[in-house]
Amino acid sequence: MTVKSSLVARRFVLVAVIIPAMITLAGIVVQLVALPYVPSTVATHWNASGEPDGFAPAWSVPLATLLLGMGVPTLLALLAAPGLRRGDRGVTYRFLGATGTWVSALIVVLFTWTFVIQAGGESSAEGAGIYFAFVVALVVASALALMAWFLQPATATVRSLSRAPQDLALASGERVVWVHGAVMKPAVMWVLWGLSIALTGAGIIAIAADSGASGWILAATGLLLVIVVGATTAFRVVVNDAGLTVRSVWGVPRFSVPLTDVAGVEVADVMPMGEFGGWGVRMAPGRFGVVLRAGQAIEVTRNDGRRFVVTTDDAETGAALLAALAERATKASS
Template sequence: MTTARPADPTTLSRLALRRFVLVAVWLPIVLVAVGVAVQLVLLPQVPATIAVHWNAAGEADGFAPAWTQPLATIAFGLGLPLLIALTSLPGLRRGDRGMTYRLMGATAAALSALVTVALTWTFVMQAGLDSSADAPTVWAALAASFLAAAAVGVAAWFLQPREAGTDAAATPAMPLALAANERVLWMRAVGMSRGAAILIVAAVILVAASAVVAWVTGADPVLAWLLTGVALLLLVFAETTLAFHVRVDDTGLHVDSLLGFPRFHVPLAEVTSAARVDVNPVGEFGGWGLRLSTGRRFGVVLRTGEAIEVLRRSGKRFVVTVDDAGTGAALLEALVERAATRS
């Protein structure tokens, strides 16, 4: 009787990288190439101006030159998946692993299928029409695109190998030497990475400008209020997550937004151990900001790199990315050790 040998980790990592590239890069390229080819073949048969937007009743209410549809298919059907791939590949090449990368690969493939099928279907259904005003309802195209996205996403998920994440509890830091009555304080400020901060600020400006335009031009009040609400939410998100103060003292770990909210406190009595770890936001937490992850982890994740990870007595883990994380973790270990000798 023979037993299956476990897969070699290096071989599995290479396979994961190759399969991710397959589903997040090559599959979208193939899907978009087929969709664009179909549109170009039918370009002489559609009206010069085609319907590109439908209202809630499924009726065409937005129009554009027909030649823009293939370009939109490339921009969104290929551009968005490639953006996902580009944010994930650096971590995969470093050796980061986890379910998030598998999900990102499946999402890229599904997104490409959704956009390509929707834009190609709506283009094909207008072939032979005398006017784009005669465009049929969009429901069939929407149903087909969502079904295609679901099928492609599930297939892309299972095409990628299953791998354990790199979220095992870290080795506790070596405690600093502290005198019995020594008072200590460690403080740092941490901000969102420049790239992520630029994206957030740009999103706030773009949505806010869109809201202003909607109000000034007399657009549908529902749309204007929706844009205003989204702009306000993005503004609150930016103000409360772009920068934090991190402090370690004899009461535990404190992580406070510059505005004072949100704020997090891990009391010293709840600390089982503290460690300095390296964090990849996309691979481990699915992005930046206040994030949940596997392994009962919650993090204030503002950038890639070093972080303090605290294991609570409940088994939950709190992570904050910050410079000089090794010193902060070592001080927490020392404070926990000193508190234990006093009790």
């Protein structure tokens, strides 16, 4: 049975935006009702023993609930929206929609519960009550995420359209090189850079505030993300007598397909989210590659049937040259 595109989009908006908005609004209303009864400064973080070790003004909790309860689901929705508008489909979108509901419910229930139990004093916000609040939030969030999953229709992944490249005639000893860049879509790249820098900055601030191991973990995570983002958002794509080479502007990672391992070359129209679950160095069943944006890609079938994909501008020319070089190499070896 074919699922209407409009139904897929509407259900995604329902679980990724509308339900999180309703959950967040409900939590904020409860927090505002409890606001006059909690201390002016409330506990917002607890150590492994369940004792509060972080505090903030009471008014900041409803604000944080709004920013995180709606901010994360909205970010997920914005990442998925371009692909959905293009007609992309697959389990990734269903997962993102359910994740939006899960994140919102977990944050809102946890923030609201730990806020309300502080009404009348701080002592009630210590010990086992915090662990119980986390368990309740996790159970509620998981139940709502499961509901969100089944509210969305199941759709098959839309495989990219592909075609054989144009024929390109090469003389016997002619040497030709094609070089092009492969760069991630600026909006996605800036989100990744912003997240990595924000995590690193938060870690440095936490270290300066002598917050213990959490600051070092945040800073290390941020720095690792800086390295990963820098190494996987821009690549140089080369087609020459050695085959296809895709190398990060940082030098690593580097991927190559020699001419002797080229069984076929196609020009594909790739949709990253549905086919590969996102952007970057990605893997999908039977396929692997550097998928930095939607659109044209060189897709190479290796001798063992595996496929390597790289999205790049002017993929038509690169694919045509690679196919011609591989054909010439095959004839020369036979």
